[in-house]
Each structure stands twice: as C-alpha cells, then as structure tokens.
Amino acid sequence: MTAHFKRQLADYVEYHRDPRNCALHVFGIVFLFLAAVLPLSLWPVHAFGTRISVAAIMVVPVLIYWLLLDVGIGAAIFGAAVILLSSAAIIVNHASVAVVCALAAGLIAITVRGARESAGS
Numbered sequence: 001m002t003a004h005f006k007r008q009l010a011d012y013v014e015y016h017r018d019p020r021n022c023a024l025h026v027f028g029i030v031f032l033f034l035a036a037v038l039p040l041s042l043w044p045v046h047a048f049g050t051r052i053s054v055a056a057i058m059v060v061p062v063l064i065y066w067l068l069l070d071v072g073i074g075a076a077i078f079g080a081a082v083i084l085l086s087s088a089a090i091i092v093n094h095a096s097v098a099v100v101c102a103l104a105a106g107l108i109a110i111t112v113r114g115a116r117e118s119a120g121s
Contacts, residue, residue: 005069024118028111034084035107038100041088053092056085 040055047057059081067074092100 002069021118024114028114030080030084031107031111033081034088035104035111037085037088038091038104038107041085041092042097042100053085053089055088059085 037053037055037059040058041053043054044051045054045057046052063074063078063081066077091103095103
C-alpha cells in the first residue's frame with residue numbers, strides 16, 4: 001500500500017466512523033456503480049475480437065487505478081465489478097431500454113435519499 005493511499009484511507013476512515021454511514025456507503029457505492037453501468041451496458045461495441053459493452057471498457061481505467069493503489073483492495077473491487085457488470089448484462093438482456101433506464105434512475109434516487117437521511121441524522 002502506497003504512503004499516499006494510506007493517508008487517503010486514514011482521512012476517509014476519520015470521517016466515516018458511524019456504522020450506519022459505513023453500511024450506507026457500501027450499498028450506495030454498489031447502487032451507483034450499477035446505475036452507471038446499466039445504461040452503458042445497452043451500448044455494445046466490437047473490440048478485442050469480441051462483442052463487449054461500453055460499460056466494460058469504461059470500467060477498465062478505474063480498475064487499473066485501484067489495482068495500482070492497492071493490489072488486495074483492487075482485486076476485491078475487480079471481483080465486485082465483474083459481478084455487477086454481469087448483473088447489468090443479464091438485466092439488459094431481459095429488460096427493455098425503458099426498464100433499464102428506470103432501474104438506473106431508481107438506484108440513484110434510493111442512494112441520494114439514503115445519503116440525505118444519513119446527513120440529517
């Protein structure tokens with residue numbers, strides 16, 4: 001773990017000691033990630049000899065960033081990203097564009113509401 005990342009992590013932990021806040025962050029990050037990749041999963045491209053979504057391409061720089069910060073945390077985020085990208089692909093394959101967009105908007109609304117309630121308490 002780099003010294004810079006350790007300082008960032010220490011600052012983050014200092015501001016997020018409340019257990020409810022920690023739980024909301026876990027769910028909020030997952031919901032926002034899924035909300036971001038759902039619409040991008042509707043957009044297929046041909047790259048690397050296969051058909052993949054723009055979502056998968058857009059996630060690569062973020063995953064590289066986390067792996068460079070810390071291999072263990074980066075690997076965990078990579079695993080979560082694979083699961084969430086796979087979930088988005090399944091949803092996109094079984095739902096209409098309107099449903100996908102409504103689901104993404106709903107996930108954002110739930111996250112924003114949870115953040116507001118957490119900040120108010």
